């Protein structure tokens with residue numbers, strides 16, 4: 221039976237009238253901010269002041285902006301720092317070191333971000349779309365489909381929220397800063413290319429124009445949208461590329477990652493190797509280990525055959541099963557063997573740290589438990605009372 225695949229780059233038709241996401245400072249490059257301030261009848265240097273409040277002090281509270289004229293603070297915040305995301309719920313695990321936040325957008329869409337604190341770093345995992353159009357069958361986000369792309373500022377807002385919580389000492393371990401960003405939340409980042417790139421610029425622009433996080437500390441994941449990988453290669457950025465491969469053979473990958481019917485394993489890896497050659501950066505290959513589906517020894521050997529000698533690192537991720545899924549994580553013995561077969565061929569490989577496994581996983585999985593229709597948060601999570 222032939223299956224017609226929807227265009228993976230298409231944004232779905234609007235259901236009813238969509239309300240555009242309000243404009244925000246973080247959507248604008250520094251020059252555009254100055255123009256926006258001029259249009260509001262304000263001096264251009266206010267752009268720098270507002271940027272300092274948002275990207276450095278992580279505040280949108282007019283009362284805290286004492287360097288701005290009292291008469292114009294509220295209007296400036298309303299015009300350029302509107303609240304885009306409202307926290308709905310927070311889930312905490314790993315003794316408070318991992319915090320997942322469920323957010324509601326201005327139009328009611330739900331998205332999630334995760335802050336993971338480690339001894340030497342703090343990583344924010346952000347969503348790039350509300351839902352996802354890639355339809356990977358093991359992922360609840362994919363089952364629900366794509367609602368809409370997030371704006372650059374909605375993506376940045378997830379990072380700023382984590383930065384604020386860390387800076388204010390609201391995360392166990394004392395005050396800190398966000399050091400790493402991974403685009404592995406809901407959505408396929410390269411299907412929302414323009415907003416994701418704009419967000420990367422805001423995240424990596426030096427303070428106060430942006431958050432001042434190193435490009436090398438940003439990871440963009442993709443299921444393999446080859447033209448977008450090639451476009452990213454041409455940007456000349458130093459961000460890390462992560463390819464969610466999940467199978468070395470087209471037959472299985474066509475099933476696990478339906479976009480593979482359009483861009484095959486060889487094409488995806490070809491684009492990834494060109495990215496590695498252009499940037500000098502190791503490509504991450506993400507591989508969710510699914511019991512008796514893609515974790516056979518012969519598939520490990522086939523994967524090793526594709527990757528040996530390449531600038532690559534493999535992350536093996538025990539599948540975080542979604543409620544009602546027929547798939548589950550591989551047995552520990554299968555995982556060890558899979559890992560060993562890659563390591564034996566000289567391929568750097570890590571079984572992803574299982575901390576936060578209740579709320580972390582392959583791209584999009586973090587959003588699954590609370591968003592699947594009728595689902596509830598896993599029992600292992602404590603739902604914090606901090607957010608109503």
Ligand code: SF4
Nearest residue numbers: 352356359362583584
């Ligand atoms: S696994 Fe990632 S790309 Fe696939 S449907 Fe889920 S969010 Fe989308």
